[in-house]
Amino acid sequence: MITSPSFYRTIHKQDKNKAKKVNRLIRHFIKRHTVKLVVCTAVFFLLFTSFLLMGTYASSNTPEAASAEEQIIRVQSGDTLWNIAKQISDGSHDIRYIVYLIKDRNDLQSTVIKPGQKLIIPSI
Known part of the structure; x- marks a missing residue:
């Protein structure tokens, strides 16, 4: 080879x-x-x-102005979103849903609110 x-x-x-x-x-x-x-x-x-x-x-960080059906409340010392939602609840909606509506309407990032703060309560 x-x-x-x-x-x-x-x-x-x-x-x-x-x-x-x-x-x-x-x-x-x-x-x-x-x-x-x-x-x-x-x-x-x-x-x-x-x-x-x-x-x-x-x-924007500021919500739109309240309409005629909505109400504006001022947060008092000791108030929580849960208590506010319970007060305006008519029993036909879950309180968690009402808390969500309040947070969404006011452009809140958490459920922490401060005394003197104004909240717009949406009509339910």
Whole structure:
């Protein structure tokens, strides 16, 4: 079994040429797609910040003024949302639901209320 050294060199040279060609194609691919990636990231960033700004300007911490059907109460020392909800409950609704309505109507983040605070009680 005689093998020719030239045959081995021929394959090896082709592999080097292929490797160079593949490396060139990979570099070209990365350059081409890097630009796309940068542009997509910039567009995403602009859209995200614009939606964030819209949400910031749209939200407010003060609720709308009370309508004719709603009443305004001033929180006394020792009052809780649960007690207030119990006082205005007519028995047809769950008190937890009434607490939720009061929190939602007054844009409260928690059930903590302070004496002197005004609460709008929605009509049930």
